[in-house]
Amino acid sequence: MTHDPYARNMTGEMIDGRFLSEEMEILPEWIDFNGHLNMAYYGVLFDIGCNHGFNAIGFGADYRRDHGMTSMTADFRIRYLRELLLGDRVRCSFRIVKVGTRAFHYCQELIHSDGWVAATAETVNLHVDMEARKVVPYTDKLRNALEKMAAEQASSPVPDWVGLPLGVRS
Amino acid sequence: MSDIFLSPEMEVKPEWIDQNGHLNMAYYGVLFDTGVDEVAKTFGLGWDYTSKGTHTTYSAEFRIRYVRELHVGDKVRASFRLLDVGPKAHHFCQELIHEDGWIAATGEGISLHIDQSGPRVAPYPPEVLAKLTETLDAHAKLPVPDWVGAPMAIRK
Numbered sequence: 001m002t003h004d005p006y007a008r009n010m011t012g013e014m015i016d017g018r019f020l021s022e023e024m025e026i027l028p029e030w031i032d033f034n035g036h037l038n039m040a041y042y043g044v045l046f047d048i049g050c051n052h053g054f055n056a057i058g059f060g061a062d063y064r065r066d067h068g069m070t071s072m073t074a075d076f077r078i079r080y081l082r083e084l085l086l087g088d089r090v091r092c093s094f095r096i097v098k099v100g101t102r103a104f105h106y107c108q109e110l111i112h113s114d115g116w117v118a119a120t121a122e123t124v125n126l127h128v129d130m131e132a133r134k135v136v137p138y139t140d141k142l143r144n145a146l147e148k149m150a151a152e153q154a155s156s157p158v159p160d161w162v163g164l165p166l167g168v169r170s
Numbered sequence: 171m172s173d174i175f176l177s178p179e180m181e182v183k184p185e186w187i188d189q190n191g192h193l194n195m196a197y198y199g200v201l202f203d204t205g206v207d208e209v210a211k212t213f214g215l216g217w218d219y220t221s222k223g224t225h226t227t228y229s230a231e232f233r234i235r236y237v238r239e240l241h242v243g244d245k246v247r248a249s250f251r252l253l254d255v256g257p258k259a260h261h262f263c264q265e266l267i268h269e270d271g272w273i274a275a276t277g278e279g280i281s282l283h284i285d286q287s288g289p290r291v292a293p294y295p296p297e298v299l300a301k302l303t304e305t306l307d308a309h310a311k312l313p314v315p316d317w318v319g320a321p322m323a324i325r326k
Contacts, residue, residue, distance in 0.1 A: 033217070033220060033221070033226075034220075034226050034228065038203065039199065039203055039228075039229035039232060040196065040197070040199035040200040040202070040203045041196070041199075041200075042199075043195065043196035043197075043198075043199040043234075044196040044197075046196070047194065047195055047196045061189070064189070070189075070190050072190065072195075072236070072239075073195040073234075073236050074235070074236055075233070075234070075235050075236070075322050076195060076233065076234045076236070077231070077232070077233035077234070077322060078231065078232050078233070079230070079231050080228065080229050080230055080231065080232075083228075083289070098323075098324055099324075100324040100325060103324040103325065104324065105322065105323065105324050122322055123322075124322055124323070124324055130190070133239070162322075163321045163322060163323070164321075165319045165321065166231050166233065166261060166278055166279075166280055166319065167254065167261060167280075167319075168254050168255070168256035168259040168260065168261045168280060169256055169258075169259065
């Protein structure tokens with residue numbers, strides 16, 4: 001199977017003030033020797049679980065086809081809060097933190113079907129010309145759509161874990 | 171071990187390529203994770219240790235900065251440098267280095283030592299802590315990459 005999160009035309013819905021993806025299930029090939037979801041595959045869930053957000057903005061496969069522009073990740077960080085096990089079902093939230101001229105910053109939570117948060121993520125995403133492989137400014141339409149979603153989400157607080165440095169307790 | 175550790179070579183697989191025709195962002199994480207397997211053995215935290223079924227390691231945090239695209243068949247190694255060691259956790263950074271010498275991505279992680287009977291975070295055994303501390307002392311002579319600990323943000 002080719003990894004293709006865009007093949008899944010993920011839609012989202014507002015639940016308790018959060019913009020959530022469809023449910024995703026933990027697959028057997030993602031389980032490691034600890035008997036739980038391997039750290040790297042939380043990343044797969046966050047990547048698939050951003051598509052409802054990108055589709056809602058108008059930054060999905062159609063945009064790539066029509067404009068020759070795509071999205072690429074510049075920076076991605078996961079905080080692991082609870083283990084996930086085979087067959088667990090999660091949804092992924094999507095909230096814009098900040099919009100720039102050619103990049104935006106967003107954050108996500110992976111929420112178990114029982115309601116608890118399994119992990120958090122924050123990401124910087126770039127707008128890229130597919131042919132030139134260069135970061136380029138958003139089209140006006142896309143910039144407006146990003147700003148519109150950011151404004152709608154501004155009433156909910158930015159999570160306190162956004163922007164924290166990594167470190168160990170002594 | 172006074173030098174930065176380098177993993178065995180790893181190859182980018184076809185099933186990790188996305189519609190942008192490059193290594194999907196999530197699978198950089200697989201390479202960084204696989205890239206610590208060998209160095210974990212040198213600390214006494216490898217498969218020999220975890221397969222006894224009493225203790226293991228979990229990831230608490232992980233951050234990737236994407237520097238260059240990787241394509242199917244590309245071969246990379248992962249470096250490993252310790253940044254800090256606590257009684258129950260260590261902080262490290264990695265670079266994914268293409269066989270041609272350029273850096274494809276950087277990683278920064280926190281690894282926890284876990285008592286599987288909980289599972290709960292637990293102190294390292296003395297011999298593991300000694301090995302981690304010895305490596306930390308050796309790595310302290312090397313510069314800390316300027317991207318470590320940088321907050322995430324966009325340029326205007």
